[in-house]
Amino acid sequence: MLHLASRKVGSGLLSRIRANVFENVICRKISTSSRKQAVMPAWVIDRYGNNSMLRFTKNSMFPIIYYPNEVMIKVHASSLNPIDISMRNGYGAAALKMKRDPLHIKAAGSEFPLILGRDVSGVVMETGLDVSYFKPGDEVWAAVPPWKQGTLAEFVVASANEVAHKPKALSHSQAAALPYVALTTWSALVNNGGLKKDNCKGKRVLIFGGSGGIGTFAIQLLKAWGAHVTTTCSENAFSFLKDLGVDHVINYKAQSLEKQLKDLETFDFILDNVGGQTEGWALSLLKPWSGATFITLVTPFMINTDRLGIANGIAKSGITLGSKILKHLSQGIHYRWAIFTPSGPTLDKVTELVDEGKIRPVVEQVFSFSEVPKAFLKMEGGHARGKTVIDRSKECL
Template sequence: MLARGAAVRGGGLLRRAGAPGRGLRTSPAARGGMPSWVIDRYGRNEVLRFARNMALPAIRFPNEVVIKVHAASLNPIDLSMRSGYGATALNMKRDPLKLNSEENEFPLTLGRDVSGVVMECGLSVSYFKPGDEVSFKPKCLSHTEAASLPYVGLTAWSAINKVGGLNQKNCGGKRLLILGASGGVGTFAVQLGKAWGAHVTAVCSSDASTLMKELGADDVIDYKSGNLEEQLKILPLFDFILDNVGGATEKWALDLLKKWSGATYVTLVTPFLINMDRLGVADGMLQTGVTIGSKTLKHLCKGVHYRWAFFMPSGPCLDEIAELVNSGKIQPVIDQVFSFSEVPKAFLKLEGGHARGKTVINVINKK
């Protein structure tokens, strides 16, 4: 989150909570105000506002912690949310009884990723204590590096493992295709596939080909050097496709999969939140269910699996990612680092596209 203090709610980074009864645990300098970048309305970059003394988040539930943020990173979804994408679902999560209340909605702090130090712990939190670097940060990484991993790492993990069914035991020798491989999720997915022993084909522009090779990709395809579909058709069929691009790609990508072998196509580009914003919660979920159901059945009849994937918070998965980082099998890929005062510039950088990894905010000017 783009603030120097942030509440992290249970079920995500928090796990292994113990029994209540030890009281609120607080670091010596936990209270006070914090500077933060917020928005008071949806729009383009001009809606970003620097607030000098926002109230620190208070722990409301026993499985929450408050983190002093050392570094944060931006993701494409933050650009979309700045313009109002996902507002219906976000407001429902905040308070189901105030779906249309602007007072409840703003000011809104954007951001998905943080690396920092625990300041306070709720009653039932035993896995963390004040002073811990969350969650838990690999010792070999700076806060700036660590902040680049959680959202993209868990999104890729969700797509490949939770939805795609691949893991370190069954991935060896499988052929993986990563469409949109040079972004945050793509660079992580390439490394995860290689860490689990797969043959990985990465699709990106030519200026990212060196990076893809450094990350371990076996084949690198330049989508600008000709018809991408034709370039991929001459390769052996794939066991798994991760699509970070969507759009017209979905119309032909599934034909690249091995038929009747359990091969799976997973896309991260879905209409779920768009449907909710456009149609409301009930009708949006209904439309989403109809869409995914019809597409799944259509492609199942052709011998391949069609799936959607989303970011899934998970403490145990973050621990597994940390182990892969500590073993040298996965490394952060950072495109550019900005200071906390340069948050609007960071948004503009991300908005320009063609990122090679993550855009990171150094919040307190320390590594």
């Protein structure tokens, strides 16, 4: 109860008054040496495009706590996710711009210069007036939503509801590998798929794309809860995934993936982390009329809003999802879309699993802060075996 109460957000006129007072106080209080310059080092983009758009600056606007439920974090480590590549290219610009808070982005309404990066592990520097669960000096982790300025910087501001205490057993580099993939996976399996520790034992689960960040977290979570897990990957990832506890690995390059999977016993649950043409036949792998579930993380929502505008994009996405739900429900199968959902309380649950030794971060490669463009190029190369991490402690630029 303390945890939930301490994340409570102020509201109404009183909250706005407190926020204004707090802004005046905090401008005098935060890091005097940093505040003199009112800037910080960061990697930004000034327009959407390829990797050449990434620009290092020592003069990025220093973030400010505007609301009484916010926390300022000094970034020790962050990590990259596929969404960072997509956002650099302009994916979701229309929907995200609508969601962005002008106080945190720019009063003029432009998102540029935009800081990418969603994951953060670091130390609390300052807290808003309504925050009691965290205090300066606490080691924390979070996944910052894509409509906010990101974590490829010296400092980042997040809602206290998005932040949790970092697992003590993990270094900052290890911790930074987990939040975004953990919350995306939790949204798919738990919030939308209805899986939990009490109902997962013995379920046959298929994961399309098991070797990346989401796949490796999903495998560990499902195995911790007693599921039988099958996943797809290339042959050189077999031993890596077996080490995470996978029961059956399918080489999607060896022969027809559809044929290989149809030769197996049917599944209770499918997590689609790949998209493409797979969905056209994958639902036939589920047990019919058994309440089986298909969850995809590859949805057309952002593409629709980018192409058609907010109103028409939302309408088209709603029609598409509704028609698929009805179509598959007529066959006794639950069809769902899932997206990343920021949540500090969920990260607290992940911390418990980490502390119990049931979840461990899977870090493929660590880059220094000066190597952010190289890290992006590595991500674009595909064939991930875990997460790509940016460690700010390696150097100072």
